[in-house]
Amino acid sequence: xxxxxxxxxxxxxFDTVLMVSASAGIAVLAGIPLAVFLxxxxxxxxxxxxxxxxxxxxxxxxxRAVPFIVLLVALIPLTRLITGTTIGVWAAxxxxxxxxxxxxxxIAEVSLREVDPGLVEAAQSIGASRxxxxxxxxxxxxxxxxxxxxxxxxxxMIGASAMAGAVGAGGLGDVAIRYGYQRFDTTVxxxxxxxxxxxxxxxxxxxxxxxRRLRAR
Amino acid sequence: MTGAAVIPLPQAGAQAxxxxxxxxxxxxxxFQGLGKTYTSSAGEVQALQDIDLEIQPGEIFGIIGxxxxxxxxxxxxxxxLEQPTEGRVLVDGEDIAGLGEAGLIRLRRRIGMIFQHxxxxxxxxxxxxxxxxxxIAGVQQAEAAARVAEVLRLVGLEGKEDTYPSRLSGGQKQxxxxxxxxxxxxxxxxCDEATSALDPETTLSILRLLRDINRRLxxxxxxxxxxMSVIREICHRVVVLERGRVAExxxxxxxFTRPQHAATQALLAPLTRALPEDLSxxxxxxxxxxxxxxxxxxxxGEAAPDLAVLAPGLRxxxxxxxxxxxxxxxRLVVLAPQGFDPxxxxxxARRLGHVxxxx
Numbered sequence: 248x249x250x251x252x253x254x255x256x257x258x259x260x261f262d263t264v265l266m267v268s269a270s271a272g273i274a275v276l277a278g279i280p281l282a283v284f285l286x287x288x289x290x291x292x293x294x295x296x297x298x299x300x301x302x303x304x305x306x307x308x309x310x311r312a313v314p315f316i317v318l319l320v321a322l323i324p325l326t327r328l329i330t331g332t333t334i335g336v337w338a339a340x341x342x343x344x345x346x347x348x349x350x351x352x353x354i355a356e357v358s359l360r361e362v363d364p365g366l367v368e369a370a371q372s373i374g375a376s377r378x379x380x381x382x383x384x385x386x387x388x389x390x391x392x393x394x395x396x397x398x399x400x401x402x403x404m405i406g407a408s409a410m411a412g413a414v415g416a417g418g419l420g421d422v423a424i425r426y427g428y429q430r431f432d433t434t435v436x437x438x439x440x441x442x443x444x445x446x447x448x449x450x451x452x453x454x455x456x457x458x459r460r461l462r463a464r
Numbered sequence: 465m466t467g468a469a470v471i472p473l474p475q476a477g478a479q480a481x482x483x484x485x486x487x488x489x490x491x492x493x494x495f496q497g498l499g500k501t502y503t504s505s506a507g508e509v510q511a512l513q514d515i516d517l518e519i520q521p522g523e524i525f526g527i528i529g530x531x532x533x534x535x536x537x538x539x540x541x542x543x544x545l546e547q548p549t550e551g552r553v554l555v556d557g558e559d560i561a562g563l564g565e566a567g568l569i570r571l572r573r574r575i576g577m578i579f580q581h582x583x584x585x586x587x588x589x590x591x592x593x594x595x596x597x598x599x600i601a602g603v604q605q606a607e608a609a610a611r612v613a614e615v616l617r618l619v620g621l622e623g624k625e626d627t628y629p630s631r632l633s634g635g636q637k638q639x640x641x642x643x644x645x646x647x648x649x650x651x652x653x654x655c656d657e658a659t660s661a662l663d664p665e666t667t668l669s670i671l672r673l674l675r676d677i678n679r680r681l682x683x684x685x686x687x688x689x690x691x692m693s694v695i696r697e698i699c700h701r702v703v704v705l706e707r708g709r710v711a712e713x714x715x716x717x718x719x720f721t722r723p724q725h726a727a728t729q730a731l732l733a734p735l736t737r738a739l740p741e742d743l744s745x746x747x748x749x750x751x752x753x754x755x756x757x758x759x760x761x762x763x764x765g766e767a768a769p770d771l772a773v774l775a776p777g778l779r780x781x782x783x784x785x786x787x788x789x790x791x792x793x794x795r796l797v798v799l800a801p802q803g804f805d806p807x808x809x810x811x812x813a814r815r816l817g818h819v820x821x822x823x
Contacts, residue, residue, distance in 0.1 A: 369583035372543055372654075373597040373644065374572040376565070383596060387587040464587065464628040 248434055255422060256435070260442055263418040266336050266408045270343035271401050277348045278400075279393070281307070282355035283381055293367075293377045307349040315346050315407045319414055339416030343407060351400040358392025359385055391461040398454025402447050409443070419443060490556050490574075491521035491651035491684035493542055499550030500537050500708075511537045512708045515551070519686060521651075524678050526695040526716070527688040528731060529705035535688040538705065539654055542686065543575045544568060555652070573601060576645030580657035582637040584629040584644075590616070591625040594643045601648065615643040619673060635666035642673065646681075653677070655687035659694060671697045692731050696720065696788055704728045717791040721764035737784050739797065739816070747817040751802060755818040759806045761796040762813075768792045773809050777801055 248256075285304060288296040313321070319342045323333050326341040362385055370380045386393075409420025419439050427436030498515035501508050512534045519525045527535045540546035541553050544560055552559050560571055584593050591612055598608040616622055619639040629637055638658060645653055655674065659667040675698045678685050689695065695702050695716055703713040704727055711725040723729045738744065739758075747758060756779075763769055763785055769792055774780065778798045785794035799819070800806075806813040 363583070365579060365581055365583040366585060368545060369577070369579060369644075370596075371545060372572055372575070372577035373600070373648070374569040375596075375600050376569060379600045383600065384585060388585060390587060461587070464630065 248438070252426070252432075252435060255426075256419075256438060256442070259417065259419045259422040259439075260446075262336050262416075263405070263408050263420075263446075266339050266343060266411065266416065266418055267401060267404050269337075269340045270347055270404055270408075271397070273340070273344035274347040274351045274400060274404075275397065277344070278351035279355055279386075281348065281352040282359055283385065285352065285356045286359045286385070287377075287381070293380070307352060310346065310349040311353065313346075315342070316410050318342055318346050319411060334415035336417055339408065339411035339418070343404060343411060346407060347400055347404050350403070351396060354396030354399065355389070355393045358389040358396060361392065362388045391458045394454060394461070395458045398451055398458075401450050401454075405443065405447055405450070491682075492554075492556055493517075493519040493652065493684070493686065494554040494557075495538070495541070495551065496554065497551035498538070498541065498548050498553065500534070500541070500546065501549045510708050512541075512548070515710060517703060517710065517713070519684060520701075521684055522678070522682050523700045524675065524685040524687070524698050526699035526702040527686065527705060528690065528692065528695055528702060529711075530727065530731070531690060532707075533705040533727075534708040535690075535705055536656065537708075539656055539686060539688045542652065542654060543572050543577060545577075573597070573648045574650050575652045575654060576648065576650040577654040577656065578638065578641040578645050578658045580660050582629070582634075582641045582661075584637055584640055586629055589626050589628055590621065590632070590640050593629065593640055594647055597644060597648045611647055612643075615647045618646065618677070619643045633666075634662050635669060638662065638666075638670050639673070642670075642677070646677065649681075650683060652684045652686065655685065657689060658687065660689070660691070667694070668697070674698060690731075692720075692735050696735070696786065700789070704731065715789065717765060717788040717793065720788055720793050721791065737782070740782060743781060743797075743819060746819045748819070749817055751818045752820065754821055756799040756801060756821045757804060757806070758816040758819055759798050759800050759804075759809065759813055760816050761798065761809050763792040763794050763796075764812075765791040765793065769796070774798065775804075775808070777804070 281303070284294070285300065285307070286292060287294040288300040290297060310318070322342045322345060326338050327333050329341055330337045332338050366384050366388060367380055370384045375383065408416070408418055409423065412418045412420030412422070412424060415421070419442060423436055423439040426432045427439060495515045495517045498512055499510070500512040501510050515538060527538055529535050537546050541548050542555065544553075544563070548561075552561060554560070555571065555575070560568075563571055585596070588596070594615060595608055595612045598611060603611070616625065619642050621636065621639050621643065624632065624636065629640065632640065641658075653674075658674075659670050662670060671694060674685055674687075677683065678698075687694070687699070699716050701714065702716050702719050704711040704719065704725060706725065706727040711727045712719060712723070719728060720732065723732055739747070743758065751757075761769075761773075768787065769785060778800050780796060780798055782797040783794075785792050785796070787793075797816070806815050
């Protein structure tokens with residue numbers, strides 16, 4: 248591999264990391280409140296809003312049903328509105344985070360639902376407000392599951408970011424398609440695959456370690 | 465609300481504690497025509513009907529019944545974890561049905577609660593679990609730390625502050641639960657099957673702790689259980705629920721000695737020891753020559769039995785007498801020669817039958 252190609256790979260690696268971390272950050276900031284709302288606003292929840300709950304649930308399902316490559320193209324007008332462009336790292340962050348948020352919210356929702364209702368009752372009995380229950384009971388008790396779900400979300404986002412490369416977002420996927428596939432450069436293809444495997448292993452390993460530490464308490 | 469201020473520190477001594485008890489007036493609960501109807505897919509279920517009860521400040525009040533009798537609904541209506549559909553609940557004379565969210569939170573801070581499965585937060589240490597009520601009530605850190613240390617000493621958990629609940633035994637977990645319930649210095653403590661998940665020895669130690677807390681702090685304890693032995697151990701008064709209604713109610717020794725309702729008798733059955741197997745197998749109605757009489761001498765609420773009634777020639781084969789609130793409850797079973805008149809033992813003594821004197 249030429250030195251230029253190595254530089255190109257390094258730059259692409261950081262583009263991917265930037266795309267994924269920015270989108271993952273947005274997915275956490277939006278996904279956790281969404282998950283809390285989905286859990287607490289349903290029937291029997293303590294912020295009852297059944298109609299809004301159904302509407303949001305339907306929207307989440309809708310986004311989850313659309314394949315990422317389709318969403319990527321369908322969201323182009325919105326992307327242009329927000330970032331002013333449709334190419335580059337930041338243009339990829341818009342569809343990536345919009346696709347990851349409902350995915351992550353559903354996983355976090357499952358963990359929040361698994362919190363023992365007895366703990367919520369105990370918190371009510373000590374005079375906790377509903378907000379206190381979310382903050383001191385639901386979120387801390389569901390944390391191991393939420394972090395496990397976040398790990399899965401990040402790994403699937405690394406895969407999705409390669410697709411974003413196909414529409415000009417840059418990153419490792421872009422290099423693999425343009426050099427590895429279109430110019431038949433097998434070395435570049437193999438290098439990209441090795442880097443992606445290493446990146447995914449790193450993320451999964453880190454997530455697993457944190458979850459194991461939390462569960463060991 | 466004088467309740468919160470008068471609780472002495474544990475080391476303050478018995479004198480201060482009894483003074484606190486004498487001054488304590490808060491901690492009463494009244495149920496007036498209470499009813500609860502659930503609507504399920506199978507139709508309407510009446511969990512509670514026409515409950516009229518009054519729980520006195522400072523007493524240990526037991527609610528017993530078989531599963532599904534409505535115990536849990538009744539207990540949870542005191543801090544409104546359960547919303548009754550009819551009637552009223554008064555805490556210290558105040559109808560709690562009208563409380564808004566802020567009022568309800570203030571009420572719940574006056575009422576501690578402990579649970580069968582402890583319900584401790586697994587992500588928090590013992591200290592953090594116990595401190596949580598203070599933290600959300602906005603109590604200052606220095607004072608909160610002192611109060612957490614005080615209640616942990618009271619329940620005997622010094623040295624476990626930084627342990628997570630998963631590392632504790634069942635009895636220790638319940639002690640954390642009790643500490644968490646007491647840290648707001650409540651006037652009422654609700655116990656929801658608090659010993660049902662514990663082994664007999666731990667059950668006894670937790671019950672002793674509850675009785676100790678009731679005496680020292682003078683707070684009202686309301687507990688539900690399906691075990692009569694728990695009632696016998698610590699309660700002053702008991703109500704027996706059956707199908708959502710009051711079957712009977714009264715001082716514990718009275719309910720134990722003169723159970724009126726079939727439900728009470730069924731609940732008492734496990735505590736009454738049957739005749740020894742070898743004796744009951746040989747028991748027959750008609751006296752044969754050389755047989756001995758089997759005589760039962762029951763005690764139901766008298767002073768402790770005077771053994772002088774046992775005449776020479778009588779043989780004691782079984783004895784079970786427990787003091788309940790100062791009343792002897794139980795029975796003696798004796799063997800007597802033919803011709804002995806059971807009435808000389810006591811008016812209540814009766815002949816169960818005869819056995820051959822072959823041992």
